[in-house]
Amino acid sequence: MGIKRLLPTLLSGVTLSVGSRSAPLLYVSSSQINFQVPYEVSPGTVDVTVTTPGGTAKTTATVTAVAPAIFTYGNNWAVVQNQDYTLNAAANPARVGSYITLYGTGGGAVAPPVATANAAPVSTTSQTIAKISASINGVAAQVSFAGLTGGAVGLLQVTIQIPAVPSGNYAITLQSAGVTSNSPTIAVTQ
DSSP states (O other), X not given: OOOOOOOOSOBTTBEEEETTEEOOEEEEOSSOEEEOXXXXXXXXXXXXXXXXTTEEEEEEEEEOSOXXXXXXXXXXXXXXXXXXXXXXXXXXXXXXXOEEEEEEEOOOOEESOOOTTOOXXXXXXXXXXXXXXXXXXXXXXXXXXXXXXXXXXXXXXXXXXXXXXXXXXEEEEEEETTEEOOOOEEEEEO
């Protein structure tokens, strides 16, 4: 059976709504709030309201069906596991032809669907409905899976085969529905 974790909509005295929907909260500090945009929010301009013990702040935001973004660490390195499950880095490159697992957000709706605030099941895979493609140094890379990471809430996982590029450090990007992600770095070796 898959793991099911409901994220709270109240954390450290803070609530956040996107449109008319309460957003599940992952992290709250005095300078940052990490939250899941509820799947039920339709694309378009929406009101965002943050309520804290100190007051309420309102703004607007644009919600899109997809907005792929690659998680980063350090000096703009992509959060990528090499085929042997080690973290990709300059001193630990992925081999050409091997498979890497990239982590990010913004893949959009999945099938089968996962309810807002719930972890993706471990026993079944929820794949993105919108096609996701990838490139490394501008060279198309084969995507063998794009979907949610089992046991996590809203965590995009993309499995990519490293294309034939020379050894080096390169930008990696995702594309979906005409939207291109950020371009952090990965290391590749022959």
